[in-house]
Amino acid sequence: MKFSKIDFVKLLKGYKTGWVGISSDHKKVVAWGKTLKQVREKSKKIEDRIYFFPSGESYSNFVG
Amino acid sequence: MKIHYSSLPGAESTQILMPIVPIVLINGEYNTPVYALVDSGAVGGVISTVIADDLHINWKNIPPRMGFSVGGNFRFHSVKLEAEIFDHHFPLKINVVEGISAFKCIVGQKDLFQRAKVIFEAYKNQFELIFREYN
Numbered sequence: 001m002k003f004s005k006i007d008f009v010k011l012l013k014g015y016k017t018g019w020v021g022i023s024s025d026h027k028k029v030v031a032w033g034k035t036l037k038q039v040r041e042k043s044k045k046i047e048d049r050i051y052f053f054p055s056g057e058s059y060s061n062f063v064g
Numbered sequence: 065m066k067i068h069y070s071s072l073p074g075a076e077s078t079q080i081l082m083p084i085v086p087i088v089l090i091n092g093e094y095n096t097p098v099y100a101l102v103d104s105g106a107v108g109g110v111i112s113t114v115i116a117d118d119l120h121i122n123w124k125n126i127p128p129r130m131g132f133s134v135g136g137n138f139r140f141h142s143v144k145l146e147a148e149i150f151d152h153h154f155p156l157k158i159n160v161v162e163g164i165s166a167f168k169c170i171v172g173q174k175d176l177f178q179r180a181k182v183i184f185e186a187y188k189n190q191f192e193l194i195f196r197e198y199n
Contacts, residue, residue, distance in 0.1 A: 051097040057165070057167075
């Protein structure tokens with residue numbers, strides 16, 4: 001079984017700051033907020049499990 | 065479970081492929097589903113203070129310790145949580161790091177790597193998690 005690619009480039013297009021809420025199939029952004037607290041509040045009524053991710057980061061020079 | 069590397073935004077038109085896994089962090093009645101970088105170079109896992117706040121962790125009351133990485137020193141506060149990855153639940157000792165940038169959740173050798181065999185195949189843009197079976 002293979003878990004498909006999560007395309008954050010596509011998902012985060014148009015979101016330059018804050019946090020996004022992503023659907024449980026990892027295919028669409030269902031909420032946005034300036035903060036994690038705000039996006040959680042906005043996605044409260046959605047029954048699907050929402051995954052949270054920051055939307056203003058650049059990962060090109062990350063060294064871990 | 066084989067997992068395709070995720071594409072992440074980089075500078076200009078470039079995109080970065082990294083091993084990312086969906087994870088649900090659980091602190092008692094609170095849970096925060098996020099995405100974690102699977103980092104074989106990380107001794108222990110880390111989360112940001114923002115995620116810790118969302119989990120209602122009173123991290124400011126936990127005495128800080130100093131850690132270091134290639135980029136310098138950082139302050140961290142150790143906490144015990146539960147984690148869920150692909151329906152596998154396990155206890156997770158993780159560090160709340162102040163001022164963390166880019167990745168807000170990273171799992172490493174002392175946590176996920178103790179629970180699963182992790183095979184990186186960067187040349188195929190994929191990695192595999194084989195969770196250990198417990199009787």
